[in-house]
Amino acid sequence: MITNNPVSLIRKKRDGDALSSDEIRWLIHEYTHDRIPDYQMASFLMAGYLNGLNAEEASALCDAMLHSGIVLDLSDIPGIKVDKHSTGGVGDKLSLILAPIVAACGVPVPMISGRGLGHSGGTLDKLESIPGFNVNLDLDRYREVLRAHNLVLIGQTEDIAPADKRMYALRDVTATVECIPFIAASIMSKKLAEGIDALVLDVKFGSGAFMKTEERALDLARTLVSIGEAAGKRTVAYLTNMDQPLGRAIGNWNEVRESIEVLQGGGPHDVRDLSLLLAGTMIHLGGKASSVEAGIAMGKARIADGSAFRCFVDVARAQDADVATLLAPDTYPTADVSMDVLAAQDGIVVGFDSYEIGMAGVELGAGRLKKEDSIDPTAGIELHVKLGSHVVAGDRLATLFTSLSKSASVRRISERIPRAIHLGNTAVKPVKQVTHVVNRDGVSLY
Amino acid sequence: MITNNPVSLIRKKRDGDALSSDEIRWLIHEYTHDRIPDYQMASFLMAGYLNGLNAEEASALCDAMLHSGIVLDLSDIPGIKVDKHSTGGVGDKLSLILAPIVAACGVPVPMISGRGLGHSGGTLDKLESIPGFNVNLDLDRYREVLRAHNLVLIGQTEDIAPADKRMYALRDVTATVECIPFIAASIMSKKLAEGIDALVLDVKFGSGAFMKTEERALDLARTLVSIGEAAGKRTVAYLTNMDQPLGRAIGNWNEVRESIEVLQGGGPHDVRDLSLLLAGTMIHLGGKASSVEAGIAMGKARIADGSAFRCFVDVARAQDADVATLLAPDTYPTADVSMDVLAAQDGIVVGFDSYEIGMAGVELGAGRLKKEDSIDPTAGIELHVKLGSHVVAGDRLATLFTSLSKSASVRRISERIPRAIHLGNTAVKPVKQVTHVVNRDGVSLY
Numbered sequence A, B: 001m002i003t004n005n006p007v008s009l010i011r012k013k014r015d016g017d018a019l020s021s022d023e024i025r026w027l028i029h030e031y032t033h034d035r036i037p038d039y040q041m042a043s044f045l046m047a048g049y050l051n052g053l054n055a056e057e058a059s060a061l062c063d064a065m066l067h068s069g070i071v072l073d074l075s076d077i078p079g080i081k082v083d084k085h086s087t088g089g090v091g092d093k094l095s096l097i098l099a100p101i102v103a104a105c106g107v108p109v110p111m112i113s114g115r116g117l118g119h120s121g122g123t124l125d126k127l128e129s130i131p132g133f134n135v136n137l138d139l140d141r142y143r144e145v146l147r148a149h150n151l152v153l154i155g156q157t158e159d160i161a162p163a164d165k166r167m168y169a170l171r172d173v174t175a176t177v178e179c180i181p182f183i184a185a186s187i188m189s190k191k192l193a194e195g196i197d198a199l200v201l202d203v204k205f206g207s208g209a210f211m212k213t214e215e216r217a218l219d220l221a222r223t224l225v226s227i228g229e230a231a232g233k234r235t236v237a238y239l240t241n242m243d244q245p246l247g248r249a250i251g252n253w254n255e256v257r258e259s260i261e262v263l264q265g266g267g268p269h270d271v272r273d274l275s276l277l278l279a280g281t282m283i284h285l286g287g288k289a290s291s292v293e294a295g296i297a298m299g300k301a302r303i304a305d306g307s308a309f310r311c312f313v314d315v316a317r318a319q320d321a322d323v324a325t326l327l328a329p330d331t332y333p334t335a336d337v338s339m340d341v342l343a344a345q346d347g348i349v350v351g352f353d354s355y356e357i358g359m360a361g362v363e364l365g366a367g368r369l370k371k372e373d374s375i376d377p378t379a380g381i382e383l384h385v386k387l388g389s390h391v392v393a394g395d396r397l398a399t400l401f402t403s404l405s406k407s408a409s410v411r412r413i414s415e416r417i418p419r420a421i422h423l424g425n426t427a428v429k430p431v432k433q434v435t436h437v438v439n440r441d442g443v444s445l446y
Helices: A007-013 A021-033 A038-051 A053-064 A095-106 A123-129 A139-149 A162-172 A182-194 A214-230 A254-265 A270-284 A290-305 A307-318 A354-364 A406-422 B006-014 B021-032 B036-051 B055-066 B092-106 B123-128 B137-149 B162-171 B180-192 B214-230 B253-263 B269-285 B292-303 B307-318 B354-366 B409-418
Strands: A084-087 A109-112 A152-155 A198-205 A235-240 A249-251 A336-340 A347-352 A381-385 A395-401 A421-424 A434-439 A442-445 B081-085 B108-112 B151-155 B198-205 B234-241 B249-250 B335-341 B349-354 B382-385 B396-402 B420-426 B434-439 B442-445
Touching: A007 A021, A007 A038, A007 B036, A021 A038, A021 A162, A038 A162, A038 A182, A038 B006, A038 B036, A038 B162, A053 A162, A053 A182, A053 A214, A084 A095, A084 A109, A084 A182, A084 A270, A084 B354, A095 A109, A095 A152, A095 A254, A095 A270, A095 A290, A095 B234, A109 A139, A109 A198, A123 A152, A139 A152, A139 A307, A152 A198, A152 A307, A162 A182, A162 B036, A182 A214, A182 A307, A182 B409, A198 A270, A214 A235, A214 A434, A214 A442, A235 A270, A249 A254, A249 A354, A254 A270, A254 A307, A254 A381, A270 A290, A290 A307, A290 B108, A336 A406, A354 A381, A354 A395, A354 A406, A354 B349, A406 B409, A434 B092, A442 B123, B006 B021, B006 B036, B021 B036, B021 B055, B021 B162, B036 B162, B036 B180, B055 B162, B055 B180, B055 B214, B081 B092, B081 B108, B081 B180, B081 B269, B092 B108, B092 B253, B092 B269, B092 B292, B092 B307, B108 B123, B108 B137, B123 B151, B123 B198, B123 B253, B137 B151, B137 B307, B151 B307, B162 B180, B180 B214, B198 B214, B198 B269, B214 B234, B214 B434, B214 B442, B234 B269, B249 B354, B253 B269, B253 B307, B253 B382, B269 B292, B292 B307, B292 B434, B335 B409, B354 B382, B354 B396, B396 B409
Parallel strands: A084 A198, A109 A152, A198 A235, B081 B198, B108 B151, B198 B234
Antiparallel strands: A235 A434, A249 A381, A336 A395, A347 A421, A381 A395, A434 A442, B234 B434, B249 B382, B335 B396, B349 B420, B382 B396, B434 B442
16 A cells, blocks of 8 residues: 555645546545544545546546445356446336346346435335335345345445445535536445446436436446446446436335336336336346347346246245235235325426425425435325326326325425426427437447 | 525535625634534635635635634724734745834834744744743733834734634645635734734745745735725735845844844845835835835834834843843854855856755754744854855855754755755846735736
8 A cells, every 4th residue: 555645635636637546545545444534535525526536536436435345246146247226216116127127037136225315215215115025134145035036135234335435424514425426436336346247327317316417417327337347347327317207106115016017017108118228238238138129028028927026026025025015015005195186277297396296205204304214105106197198177196195194294295296297288299218328338329 | 693504605615606704704603613523614625725715705704713813902002003924935034124113113013923834934933043032922011012112023822813723724734725815814814813903915926935926926915905905904015026035144043133234224135125115115004104115214214323223122122032142143152063055166146946945944953844843043044145146166155054963964955055046157137026016906016
């Protein structure tokens, strides 16, 4: 390990110069070992935020954060291990659908997911709405379930990328969160720690997404792919539109239920199409299909023959879930209150404020405003309209589900829904759900 | 006091927006009261370094730091109180000369000075080379000496601008020192705490100065004047050239001795001229002369009639000094070692590396490399050449004085001197010592 001076490295970044990979690694290593204080890292983070980090620096940052903790070695498990990561969006339940599809095609998916915070939900919270589902397996059981079912679904442990955890907490309080190289290094350090061989990324943009513009999403996608490929992992990113919520269900059990519908051959088209694209890409990267298109066809076949849904049920059972509700979703308890939100006028749905809809879901009990908040698995929103839907005054726009006891609170939330579903009187162009694909060869329009 | 969120203020500065004066004041107030942690201030400092602070923000920052501690009220002492501040340079002993000149003209000079750190010396260290000189007077004696002699010379106390002290320490370890609004607010917060009515600033540029370029020095001068005038104090700044050390003496007692020479009508021209310009400006601002030129003439008269030197001796005596050595400088102890540095070739002195010469002086014992280092009052350098001097091989370039016991160390230092005095073979243009004057009306060439 080289010896450096933190002030001279901060100065270098402040003056717009690039740090060497060794310098970045040294900085993160010393920070993680409490030999560089928060205030020096804070100053470095702001200098990096304002002056940027190049691809090599972002890779070194990711690598340093990755090696601050354990890196799983799954080389004893046969096959090309593939995972998927989404930057998060309202109604995004795709992991629940594509993971069993890909696993049913013989590609191992060692999936480590996060919880929801803010307006978009988290895969772990959705899984935990299934009674008994255990997302806290130890590493032996993690391997055992993966080996038996080609799929395992757990939460991030304390041992994975602790430097990322610490730096994220510091970024949060120093206004340095929204910086693409930091975001990319944070995402990739956790994903690379899973011991995967390839990764498919769903980078969302639009009102309901973390990246508000297509341009910034493309920047993030490029950085993510560059880090992944530099780490020797095949990495493909899709840019996808979050101008409307994905599917119709928002909430935890709601979304599990919609996922089951897709796995059983039904469900909303947008959810089904995007799940199949991502799954097809994973199947292709996993070496089980000669092209993405062949992978999609394979995925469809696994839905049709019931094996994808069977895989989901088997993994849930292997992870301690009582699968009765998966097999008969109607038996699941219902929310105390359900309330229809009606259209006040005729019109065509021309736009959504997905962020607002996501936040309404959170406030109904489907998510957390603070880390400590608990989640109501039955709370959420069912949308009855999508972009381009024609509505007549009195039609249902959405149904809200909640166990909030104060009817005034529910009414206040319900009043926000019509404002977040924009009605016009001209037909809308169909939205292009996927706009770009980014891989090691560069960026292409999709 | 308004309530703010530190993250939103950091974000504002990060995004290039200006903070309101209230927001700046809140930030500094909360930081000083330990309600904002170092890491948030570090992030703010870096955002400010890279995105800048406008004149209003710099004023608010200065004002907040000023009011973090005591602000002396000298309104019961008659007269317009005037002080001078220099950004520091090698051989800069001007305070010792101009303060008694101005005081002898009837303008009260309540001078609070700092210690040397790095390559340039500090007024306090020079004063303390006078046996017994006490720079730590309490506030009652401070007033008493000022009232009796129109002059008092002390060091900064813990009570003055504690926020500046804390922010300076943080800037030092977060690579955010060299930022003009921060530098200006730091300087002015300490000067305004003295209870002065007007201020003359000597902003130096060149190899031996903190500001390496004339452009940055001009920027700093403008900011200093704008803060001073916004605080209701008449403020005039001169831009002065530090491409060669000031005068011939570098060191502590060395410089006191050269100051006595000037106060007695002799001494090097550059020291004498600049002291008189700054003194004349102070006398004018102090209301005792109708113009700077009239002030200069008054100052010259106070040198000629001996009253300026007498004032210096009287103040030294009032501050507990044994003034025998001031009256008979040849009786001062000499350094253990003195060593001449000779020219190796013929030539004309075309340039100095003043920083190198300053650092050589520090290493001989005249300054500190670390805060804890002690100072040898007799150590230093006597230069025998100035820009434009013609030298013949074997001529003395400088004489070094030190009490370092290792002759190898002294030899190593002495070898650096010829490299810092550049000899050429073409005549040099005379250096313009003062290039600009900045006041409330703007910038003029001098």
